[in-house]
Amino acid sequence: MTRLGNQNPTTAVLLPYKKTHGDCAIEWYEKSGRKAQQWQKNLINHILAINDDGLWTHTKFGFSLPRRNGKNEVVLIRELYGLLKGEEMLHTAHRTNTSHTAWERIIKVLESMGYVNDENFTTLKAKGNEEIRFVDGGVLKFRTRTSTGGLGEGYDLLVIDEAQEYTDDQQSALKYVVTSSKNPQTVFIGTPPTTVSAGTVFLNMRNNAIDGGSKNTGWAEWGINEESDVNDVELWYKTNPSLGTIFTERSIEDEIGTDDLDFNIQRLGLWIRYNQKSAITQKDWDSVMAPSLPVLTGKINVGIKYGNDGKNVAMAIAIKTLSGKIFVEAIDCRSIRIGNGWIINFLRQIDYENVVIDGASGQEILKKEMETFKLIKPVLPTVSEIIVANSKWEQAIFTKTILHKDQASLTDVVTNCLKRNIGSHGGFGYKSQFEENDISLMDACILAHWICSEKIEKKKQKVWC
Numbered sequence: 245m246t247r248l249g250n251q252n253p254t255t256a257v258l259l260p261y262k263k264t265h266g267d268c269a270i271e272w273y274e275k276s277g278r279k280a281q282q283w284q285k286n287l288i289n290h291i292l293a294i295n296d297d298g299l300w301t302h303t304k305f306g307f308s309l310p311r312r313n314g315k316n317e318v319v320l321i322r323e324l325y326g327l328l329k330g331e332e333m334l335h336t337a338h339r340t341n342t343s344h345t346a347w348e349r350i351i352k353v354l355e356s357m358g359y360v361n362d363e364n365f366t367t368l369k370a371k372g373n374e375e376i377r378f379v380d381g382g383v384l385k386f387r388t389r390t391s392t393g394g395l396g397e398g399y400d401l402l403v404i405d406e407a408q409e410y411t412d413d414q415q416s417a418l419k420y421v422v423t424s425s426k427n428p429q430t431v432f433i434g435t436p437p438t439t440v441s442a443g444t445v446f447l448n449m450r451n452n453a454i455d456g457g458s459k460n461t462g463w464a465e466w467g468i469n470e471e472s473d474v475n476d477v478e479l480w481y482k483t484n485p486s487l488g489t490i491f492t493e494r495s496i497e498d499e500i501g502t503d504d505l506d507f508n509i510q511r512l513g514l515w516i517r518y519n520q521k522s523a524i525t526q527k528d529w530d531s532v533m534a535p536s537l538p539v540l541t542g543k544i545n546v547g548i549k550y551g552n553d554g555k556n557v558a559m560a561i562a563i564k565t566l567s568g569k570i571f572v573e574a575i576d577c578r579s580i581r582i583g584n585g586w587i588i589n590f591l592r593q594i595d596y597e598n599v600v601i602d603g604a605s606g607q608e609i610l611k612k613e614m615e616t617f618k619l620i621k622p623v624l625p626t627v628s629e630i631i632v633a634n635s636k637w638e639q640a641i642f643t644k645t646i647l648h649k650d651q652a653s654l655t656d657v658v659t660n661c662l663k664r665n666i667g668s669h670g671g672f673g674y675k676s677q678f679e680e681n682d683i684s685l686m687d688a689c690i691l692a693h694w695i696c697s698e699k700i701e702k703k704k705q706k707v708w709c
Contacts, residue, residue, distance in 0.1 A: 550603025
C-alpha cells in the first residue's frame, strides 16, 4: 500500500460550521474524471462552509503548502463551483504566465465535464486579460496584479494566487472589489515567502490568524516551525499532503542540493524571519524600528536598484523626519521582464527630490525613459559613491539615525545579509546569505538613504526640457 502524505494541516485556524457546499463542488469537479484528494476535500469544505444566514463562514481564507502539492486544484474547485452557481469572480496572480495557466486548466476541466466552448461558455484569450463566461452562469476573469488593477469592478470572489508576492499597494487596489457583493469571499493561496518575496500581506494575514486577531478568517498550512534536516523523510510526509500521489520520495531526493534553507522553505514549508548570523542582526534592525510613522519633512528621495543577476529591479524611498533622522521604506521588487512602466508611473505620481539608479542591467534604459517623460534627471552613482552609501547605511543603523516600519520583505533581506568587498581599499557592499537570492530591495533602500543624506548639486536635479 502506497504511503500518503499528511492529509491534515500542521497549523490551522478554522471557524466551526454546520453546513457546507463543499460536497456539491467536489461532485461537480469529479465529473471531469479527476479525483480530489482528502486534504483538498477538507479545505473545500471549510472554504465553502456557510452560516445560518447562508453566507460564507470564512469571508477570507488563506492556505500555504510546499510546491507541487496541487494547491491550485483547490482554487480550481472553488472557481468551478462559482461558475456553475453564477458568481462574478476575479483570479489574480503575480505573473502573467501563472494566471494564464490557471485559465487553461479550468477550461480543460470544463471540457472534460462535457461543456462546449462557444456553446455553453465563451472565452477571452488575451494573455493577462483572460476570461470565461457561462451563457447562463458565472464569470471568471484572470488578471496580473498591479497597484491599480481591479478598481471600479465588482466581484463575489477574489482569488489571490502567488499570495507571497501580494503587496500592500496591490491590496489597497483590490480589497474593495468584493465590497458590493451580498456574499463576498477572498481566497489567498501561496507558499512561505523567501527573502526576496515582495509581498507582506500574506505573512501578516498568517500571523494575525494564528494570533487570533482576525475575524471571519480561515487559515491552513503544511509546514515546520524551525529549520530541520533536509533528509528527514518523516518531515517530507508531514509537510507534503500529496507525497505518494502527485510525487514520490525519489523526486524529493532529487531536489536536495546545497541550499538547505531553500529546501526547508520550498519543500518543508518553513516560514522564516531572520538569521542571527547576518551582518545586520534582527536585534540591530529592531533597534531602529519606528513604533509609529514618524513626522516626515521635505520631499521623497527614491532609490532604484537593478539586481546583479539581471532578474529583478527594486525601488525604495527615504524621507527626512522632524527629529533629523531618515525614514526608509521599500516600495516593491519586480521582474525586469515586465519593464519599467510601474517605476515611471510611481515617479509621475509623487513629489520627489532625487532619484538614484544603480545596476548596469537597466540603469541607462530607465534614464532614457525618464527623459521621455521629462522627469528629474537621475543620479547614476560611481563605485566610490556606492561604497560611501553602504558605509553610511551601516553607520546609520548603529548610530540609530535611520528608521523603518518593519516591512517583512525588507526585514528578511536586511537580517539575512553578508558583507562583500568592493575595490581594494576596504570598501564593502552587501549580498544575501543565500546564493540564489538577490539583495536588490535592501540595496534600493541604501541608495535612497544615501541620496537623502547627501547635498546633491542643482545640476543633477534638472528636468529635461
